[in-house]
Amino acid sequence: MKPIWYFVGILLLVLGVLVLGAGIIDLMSGELPGTVLADLHPRVWWGGIMTVAGILFLLFNRKTVA
Amino acid sequence: MxxxxxxxxxxxxxxxxxxxxxxxxxxxxxxxxxxxxxxxxxxxxxxxxxxxxxxxxxxxxxxxxxxxxxxxxxxxxxxxxxxxxxxxxxxxxxxxxxxxxYSSRIHSVPGYLKLRFDEKTRVLNGISFAVMxxxxxxxxxxxxxxxxxxxxxxxxxxxxxxxxxxxxxxxxxxxxxxxxxxxxxxxxxxxxxxxxxxxxxxxxxxxxxxxxxxxxxxxxxxxxxxxxxxxxxxxxxxxxxxxxxxxxxxxxxxxxxxxxxxxxxxxxxxxxxxxxxxxxxxxxxxxxxxxxxxxxxxxxxxxxxxxxxxxxxxxxxxxxxxxxxxxxxxxxxxxxxxxxxxxxxxxxxxxxxxxxxxxxxxxxxxxxxxxxxxxxxxxxxxxxxxxxxxxxxxxxxxxxxxxxxFPSIMDYMQAIFSWVNAPLFATMLLGMFVVWITPAGAFWGLIAGMGSSFLMFLAAKFQWVDGSIFTLSDHASDMAINFWRAWWAWLICFVVTILISLVTKKKPREELVGLVKGLTAETHDTGMPFLRRPAFYGLLSFIVLVILNIIYW
Structure with missing residues (x-):
């Protein structure tokens, strides 16, 4: 059985990439969404943090456990 | 909306x-x-x-x-x-x-009650827990x-x-x-x-x-x-x-x-x-x-x-x-x-x-x-x-x-907890740490604690009595009444359990080994380095708790 941390990594990576991607597209288009503090581009740095966390979980938990 | x-x-x-x-x-x-x-x-x-x-x-x-x-x-x-x-x-x-x-290898908390007391206490708690x-x-x-x-x-x-x-x-x-x-x-x-x-x-x-x-x-x-x-x-x-x-x-x-x-x-x-x-x-x-x-x-x-x-x-x-x-x-x-x-x-x-x-x-x-x-x-x-x-x-x-x-989710939750969990804690505390608590004491204590909690809930909800009777204060929010009601339910269960245990038949001590403190050899930390002991990490956690309370006093 794969350890639970492996599955945590998969989900964080997938969702992180989606959020980060949406943020980068907005950043490149120059158009801000209509939410408060949108100028801080929260999707870019928060999605980036999620992506990195997901990768780390996957890297350190690849082995199958009993 | x-x-x-x-x-x-x-x-x-x-x-x-x-x-x-x-x-x-x-x-x-x-x-x-x-x-x-x-x-x-x-x-x-x-x-x-x-x-x-x-x-x-x-x-x-x-x-x-x-x-x-x-x-x-x-x-x-x-x-x-x-x-x-x-x-x-x-x-x-x-x-x-x-x-x-953990050491008794039970499948559930009511399972502990069966071993420590008897079947009827277990079933009472099992049913009340299931309902809760x-x-x-x-x-x-x-x-x-x-x-x-x-x-x-x-x-x-x-x-x-x-x-x-x-x-x-x-x-x-x-x-x-x-x-x-x-x-x-x-x-x-x-x-x-x-x-x-x-x-x-x-x-x-x-x-x-x-x-x-x-x-x-x-x-x-x-x-x-x-x-x-x-x-x-x-x-x-x-x-x-x-x-x-x-x-x-x-x-x-x-x-x-x-x-x-x-x-x-x-x-x-x-x-x-x-x-x-x-x-x-x-x-x-x-x-x-x-x-x-x-x-x-x-x-x-x-x-x-x-x-x-x-x-x-x-x-x-x-x-x-x-x-x-x-x-x-x-x-x-x-x-x-x-x-x-x-x-x-x-x-x-x-x-x-x-x-x-x-x-x-x-x-x-x-x-x-x-x-x-x-x-x-x-x-x-x-x-x-x-x-x-x-x-x-x-x-x-x-x-x-x-x-x-109900107007607030939390108030409702507290009401339920105090019906079941508050008296049960008195039963568990006495059961794990006092050898002479009897099965009859535990059962009737639980009944008294749960019943009184439910009655107090009804009394407060339908305003049969003023909420300040429970809270000992002129200001009684729903939350305050819930907190105090839990305390009274616990106290009633605690006292009734002790009183009935004084006059009813005790379980043989050999049946309580592994279930009650004082009859059980506590060797789980023997030979374990201090930094691996759960008590050490518990102490760390408690220190953080104290610091947080001081900061936001």
Whole structure:
């Protein structure tokens, strides 16, 4: 059985990439969404943090456990 | 009623989450071969896995919507639920109680009552726990449906059934194993999905110091206004907080509620089981950085007309539980909205899965096998666990409609806890630490404690008597009455148990070895390095608790 941390990594990576991607597209288009503090581009740095966390979980938990 | 349109990306994120947890349940089904796998997750979990699941099982609708809403309503006093109202009890469970629970290899908390006292006490607790669990489960369903209705405009009934159905499918496939796995996934989703609300809220207000500066003193301290109930948002004195919440309700929940204790039973050895609540305690202390901060930010925004922020109105009453979803709508753009909703759903489902996995275990072992089919085979019990999961979900859907009639989720939750858990803690405390407590004393003490709690609930709800009789104060909020009612129920159970034990037949001492302190050789820490001992980490946790209370005094 794969350890639970492996599955945590998969989900964080997938969702992180989606959020980060949406943020980068907005950043490149120059158009801000209509939410408060949108100028801080929260999707870019928060999605980036999620992506990195997901990768780390996957890297350190690849082995199958009993 | 507001309704927020979701983008394709938001829908995709929500769909990925649902597919993921259903896929995880399916993947784990192949490792669920017998009743020990289904009900105890094979007893193979590390302390970290069991610890995060221990916390996450409690991190349901109550923790997220209810506590953020209550912070808006009562102020920072809500942090007491996370600190004095949780940590001492979790540490007590890990350090002192777990050796008796875990070493007896029981499947449930009522199972301990059977060994320590007798069958009738076990069945009484099993039935009351089962009833309480489906009631609490109904709250989770209600909260789930509220979020889906608020954000997506979905039909209240349909969204409730869809959410409940998902939990039913993955818990039915692999029982506690899938519940624990998804609880841990949900733990991370909650942090990644909701902590950003607090971060952005603090940024908008102008920093943490500015947040505390812009709420009244009654809302931004923990203890300094607790000498006079009229001076704090919760309208309660320190006595009610310490005795009702910090002692009875907290210890009653964290040390005897099978929903959370079951996670520790799934640990691979005694040290891992003892570390389970201790590890969870550190993360429990951190949860206010989501809900308390978000609640205070919502309070500030709602009291500043220039922000355009206002809580929803529901039937002419303020819907405090809408605070967190409205903050998500305020700060989260496309993609993050989907993540935020997913995090909320994850929190609700964690609570729902926790309730149903505890319910199916107690029903199967402590009611069905104890009363109905004593010679049930392993395969039959596994089948019964799966059937009970589905039945439990259906019953809890019915209770969700009842939950809707209460003004606040938290008040309702406390009412239920004090019926069952508060007296049970007196029984457990006496049972584990006093040798001469008898089966008759335990049974009639429980009856007296639960009965008096229920009567006091009715007396307060229908105003047969003034609430100040319970709270010993002229100011009596619903919350204060709940805290004090728990204390009185505990005290009644405690006293009745002792009095009856003095005049009834005791169990032979040899039958109590391993179940009662004083008759049991405590060798679990012998030879263990100091830095590996659970007590060391318990001490660290307690020091952090003291520091937090001093900082926010």
């Amino acid at each position: 507001m309704s927020i349109g979701l983008s394709a990306l938001d829908w995709l994120i929500i769909a990925i989450y649902f597919a993921f947890i259903l896929g995880l349940g399916y993947y784990l089904k192949r490792f669920t071969k017998n009743q020990e796998d289904f009900f105890m997750a094979g007893r193979k979990n590390s302390a970290w896995v069991a610890g995060l699941a221990f916390l996450s099982a409690n991190l349901g609708a109550l923790e997220l919507l209810g506590m953020t809403g209550n912070t808006f309503k009562y102020g920072m006093y809500v942090a007491h639920f996370y600190w004095i109202g949780a940590i001492p009890a979790m540490l007590f469970l890990g350090i002192y109680m777990m050796p008796f629970y 669990t489906v009631l609490v489960s109904g709250i989770n369903l209600y909260a789930m449906a509220l979020v889906l209705h608020t954000f997506l405009g979905w039909n209240w009934d349909i969204s409730m059934w869809v959410s409940a159905g998902t939990v039913a499918v993955y818990v039915t496939m692999s029982g506690l194993l899938s519940a624990i796995f998804t609880e841990i996934v949900q733990f991370f989703l909650i942090w990644f999905g909701l902590f950003l609300v607090s971060i952005l809220g603090v940024i908008e207000i102008g920093g943490v110091n500015e947040v505390f500066a812009r709420v009244p003193e009654a809302y931004n301290t923990l203890w300094s206004t607790s000498g006079d109930a009229s001076q704090n948002g919760m309208a309660i004195t320190w006595g009610g907080i310490v005795l009702g919440l910090g002692f009875v309700l907290s210890f009653g929940y964290w040390t005897t509620d099978f929903l959370v204790v079951q996670r520790a039973f799934s640990a691979k050895d005694l040290r891992a089981a003892r570390m389970t609540p201790i590890i969870a305690s550190f993360f429990k202390m951190a949860v206010p950085f989501i809900v308390i901060i978000a609640g205070l930010v919502a309070y500030i925004l709602a009291h500043d007309p220039s922000t355009g922020f206002a809580l929803l109105q529901d039937g002419g009453q303020v819907n405090y539980d809408s605070a967190l979803p409205l903050l998500i709508a305020r700060y989260y753009p496309e993609g993050l909205i989907g993540l935020g909703i997913t995090a909320l759903l994850a929190g609700f489902m964690a609570g729902q899965a926790g309730n149903v996995s505890a319910f199916n275990t107690v029903w199967t072992y402590d009611i069905y096998k104890a009363l109905i089919k004593k010679d049930a085979s392993d395969e039959h019990l596994l089948w019964m666990g799966r059937v009970t999961t589905i039945v439990g979900i259906i019953i809890s859907v019915g209770t969700a409609y009842w939950a809707k009639s």
